[in-house]
Amino acid sequence: xxxxxxxxxxxxxxxxxxxxxxxxxxxxxxxxxxxxxxxxxxxxxxxxxxxxxxxxxxxxxxxxxxxxxxxxxxxxxxxx
Numbered sequence: 001x002x003x004x005x006x007x008x009x010x011x012x013x014x015x016x017x018x019x020x021x022x023x024x025x026x027x028x029x030x031x032x033x034x035x036x037x038x039x040x041x042x043x044x045x046x047x048x049x050x051x052x053x054x055x056x057x058x059x060x061x062x063x064x065x066x067x068x069x070x071x072x073x074x075x076x077x078x079x080x
Contacts (some may be wrong), residue, residue: 009038029039 020040
């Protein structure tokens with residue numbers, strides 16, 4: 001695992017992307033705190049089955065659902 005400051009990552013993004021190999025990971029930090037992770041795509045990896053996400057999400061209570069509005073084809077909180 002390699003870490004790179006954000007300013008350096010901005011100037012070297014192409015080089016960093018080209019250097020990625022399967023299993024590599026580059027952590028991008030801002031002020032020495034991790035803010036992003038750069039990973040290579042792995043086209044051979046099978047999609048994760050939906051059952052892996054079972055129980056990790058819960059529906060919103062009806063009162064919260066009633067406050068949502070359709071915005072740009074996605075439901076969102078109008079108060080944000």
